[in-house]
Amino acid sequence: MSAETAAGKPRTSRQLDPCLDQLPHLFVSPALFNKFQKLIYSETGIWLGNSKTALLCGRLFRRLRTLGISSLESYYECVAQPHQHEERAQMIDAITTNETRFFREPRQFEFMVQRVFPHWQGDAEQGLRPKRVRVWSAGCSSGEEPYTVAMLLARHLPAQEGWDVRLLATDISNRVLEKARKGVYPIAKAAELPSDLLHSFMLRGMGERDGEMKVKVEIQEMIDFQRLNLDQEMNLVESPFDAIFCRNVLIYFDAASKSRVLARLSHHLIVNGLLFVGHAENLSSMSSQLQSLEPTIYTRTGDKEIL
Numbered sequence: 285m286s287a288e289t290a291a292g293k294p295r296t297s298r299q300l301d302p303c304l305d306q307l308p309h310l311f312v313s314p315a316l317f318n319k320f321q322k323l324i325y326s327e328t329g330i331w332l333g334n335s336k337t338a339l340l341c342g343r344l345f346r347r348l349r350t351l352g353i354s355s356l357e358s359y360y361e362c363v364a365q366p367h368q369h370e371e372r373a374q375m376i377d378a379i380t381t382n383e384t385r386f387f388r389e390p391r392q393f394e395f396m397v398q399r400v401f402p403h404w405q406g407d408a409e410q411g412l413r414p415k416r417v418r419v420w421s422a423g424c425s426s427g428e429e430p431y432t433v434a435m436l437l438a439r440h441l442p443a444q445e446g447w448d449v450r451l452l453a454t455d456i457s458n459r460v461l462e463k464a465r466k467g468v469y470p471i472a473k474a475a476e477l478p479s480d481l482l483h484s485f486m487l488r489g490m491g492e493r494d495g496e497m498k499v500k501v502e503i504q505e506m507i508d509f510q511r512l513n514l515d516q517e518m519n520l521v522e523s524p525f526d527a528i529f530c531r532n533v534l535i536y537f538d539a540a541s542k543s544r545v546l547a548r549l550s551h552h553l554i555v556n557g558l559l560f561v562g563h564a565e566n567l568s569s570m571s572s573q574l575q576s577l578e579p580t581i582y583t584r585t586g587d588k589e590i591l
């Protein structure tokens with residue numbers, strides 16, 4: 285006996301892919317999936333591989349329910365209309381993977397503290413650079429990454445010693461940016477931070493805020509959070525940057541969008557500036573302007589001394 289769809293019609297498994305067992309009424313045909321692939325790619329540079337049908341259905345299910353739309357076909361007809369900018373932003377919010385944590389990939393932060401900050405300090409003392417640092421967290425998700433960098437900068441290059449430090453933190457998802465701007469996290473995340481930074485830069489929630497912690501205003505004020513699509517032209521006021529963190533973002537892109545984004549990131553780095561990527565991201569042979577210093581740490585090439 286063949287399985288039946290919610291509408292009672294026999295399911296032809298070659299044409300219709302039942303996305304999730306618990307959502308028996310959401311189906312996506314290969315042709316419809318391909319339309320979503322192209323739409324998401326043109327909006328974000330993210331390429332959903334052919335095996336991601338369950339991910340598409342699972343992540344859009346709640347949005348369809350909110351809108352009272354019962355099929356992905358009808359949703360596509362709505363979201364693909366040129367004027368539906370807001371709905372496309374909602375779709376991107378649902379589709380993006382936003383996993384992050386404080387001090388993720390700690391070796392890179394050790395590199396900052398042990399090699400980069402002393403180098404910048406030495407150069408500033410010799411008058412070879414101003415006491416000015418600009419850092420960009422590109423694909424910042426809910427803020428743990430830029431707050432980690434801001435805490436380290438506040439500790440090692442403090443304003444009291446004349447350092448002018450600012451961070452730009454950007455993401456394509458409004459949902460995560462809203463969380464990032466608030467800087468409020470479950471207290472369980474305290475375990476991700478070294479205790480000296482935790483005690484210096486986090487406030488523990490009391491009363492109805494019990495179970496939460498909040499980033500101190502002095503750290504929040506160092507960061508400008510903005511919505512920005514890395515796969516579109518951009519005009520960044522703070523550019524060029526001394527360091528860019530673009531970690532665990534490029535893995536979702538295909539070769540063409542990755543190379544476009546890398547060209548933009550390099551363009552916004554100073555010569556000898558640093559690019560940090562995620563542990564699964566190897567940029568070798570992807571950009572002639574970037575040279576590997578260590579796995580996952582690159583520098584923009586130039587004629588001056590490298591770290």
Ligand SMILES: C[S@@+](CC[C@H](N)C(=O)[O-])C[C@H]1O[C@@H](n2cnc3c(N)ncnc32)[C@H](O)[C@@H]1O
Pocket residue numbers: 327328329330380381382383384385388422423424425426429454455456457460512513514515530531532533536562
């Ligand atoms: C897995 S998170 C990584 C967060 C953080 N960088 C880290 O490593 O912990 C990837 C982030 O990239 C963002 N992203 C994906 N495509 C993007 C694009 N085209 N422009 C800007 N941000 C994008 C997602 O919204 C998501 O928040």
